[in-house]
Amino acid sequence: MRIGIAGAGAMGSRFGYMLSEAGQDVTLIDSWSDHVEAIKANGLQIDWNGESRVAPFKIVYPHEVAGTFDLIICFTKAMGLDQMLSSIQSAIGPDTALLCLLNGIGHEETVRKYVPDANFILGTTIWTAGLDGPGRAHLYGSGAVALENMENSESAKRKAYEVAELLDGAGLNASYSDSVRYSIYRKATLNGAVNAMCTILECNLNTFGSTQSSEEIIVGILNEFGDVAAHEGINLDREEVLNYIHSIFSPDSIGEHYPSMYQDLVKNNRITEIDYLNGAIARKGKDYGIPTPFCELVTLLVHAKEEIRGAK
Known part of the structure; x- marks a missing residue:
């Protein structure tokens, strides 16, 4: 082929x-x-x-x-x-x-x-x-x-x-x-919960997951993705997604990995895909009348970092 x-x-x-x-x-x-x-x-x-x-x-x-x-x-x-x-x-x-x-x-x-x-x-x-x-x-x-x-x-x-x-x-x-749209939302939730944070904090998955603040941030972002998905008829199993996010932090899994967003902005000084992850949830949230404060802030922070670094 x-x-x-x-x-x-x-x-x-x-x-x-x-x-x-x-x-x-x-x-x-x-x-x-x-x-x-x-x-x-x-x-x-x-x-x-x-x-x-x-x-x-x-x-x-x-x-x-x-x-x-x-x-x-x-x-x-x-x-x-x-x-x-x-x-x-x-x-x-x-x-x-x-x-x-x-x-x-x-x-x-x-x-x-x-x-x-x-x-x-x-x-x-x-x-x-x-x-x-x-x-x-x-x-x-x-x-x-x-x-x-x-x-x-x-x-x-x-x-x-x-x-x-x-x-x-x-x-x-x-x-x-x-049910691939469920799988897409599940993956987007994973990426939205960790990729931007690893990019903002300039660390790998394990390092972010080891911080005392990570759980509150992850749960907040996960719930916003879940609320928007539910409005579109997609009911995420939030407990399963949270457990999966926890599993990737282990060095025995992919904990030493630096996500693609980190590679784009921190390593290669390129514009990120934040508008198609947390930014998409923030936009949809406004359309649906769903509060998305975590995703809105994360999106603004990543865009600010892009601007400061002169990313292209």
């Missing part, structure tokens, strides 16, 4: 590498010139759970994409999704399946500008990855993928099942879900 990875950052590199190792025809697509040129010259340099590997890859800029893909997997930053899909629109054929695995909430409207619901698959993943610099990926730990077709038809469901089987065959632990 000809697969395009739209956004070849940390997670795009992970999925691209694992699919390529499984024998798929993978092309990475990205606009970060240092990263693209490094991979073109030297392949993707990988730290795979402490083992050094090198993977030669086809990688192109969006304007260099040629032909159509059978499957496009989106891993851009949320604010770059529209521009990416617009740039590679010629590679989206009438039968191209598009799998959106972006962090955060509210990407459906953007994707629907480019593909019909019959070809649109929405998903979420709890895999982790990091970039140690241009062309250098740090891949460790385990994860999973859940996905669901957006059109309620047998043909769309079959397409989603086929994509799940493809990813699962590459070791990505993928499965079909009848």
Whole structure:
């Protein structure tokens, strides 16, 4: 299958590498010139759970994409999704399946500008990855993928099942879900509760989770996500989500991990996705008449930090 990875950052590199190792025809697509040129010259340099590997890859800029893909997997930053899909629109054929695995909430409207619901698959993943610099990926730990077709038809469901089987065959632990929007809210709640705080405090998951203040902050943010989700007919199991958040703080889990938001702002001085996490809950809360003071403050603090650092 000809697969395009739209956004070849940390997670795009992970999925691209694992699919390529499984024998798929993978092309990475990205606009970060240092990263693209490094991979073109030297392949993707990988730290795979402490083992050094090198993977030669086809990688192109969006304007260099040629032909159509059978499957496009989106891993851009949320604010770059529209521009990416617009740039590679010629590679989206009438039968191209598009799998959106972006962090955060509210990407459906953007994707629907480019593909019909019959070809649109929405998903979420709890895999982790990091970039140690241009062309250098740090891949460790385990994860999973859940996905669901957006059109309620047998043909769309079959397409989603086929994509799940493809990813699962590459070791990505993928499965079909009848409730992917629940999974997306669950992951967004996790990210909203810890990513911004690790970014503001400049620490990893374990360090934040070890502070005396963490529990009150996490519960406050979790409840705001849960209240907004409930208004949309999604009833989060708040106790389960809280227990899961606690579990990731352990060094035996992913406690030593620095979240993607930290990597974006603190490490690479890039604008974050806060508006698609806590910021999305703050906006929805205003629309629904639901108080969201924790999410509002966290969003303002991250934006202030972006401004102070001159993030781009």
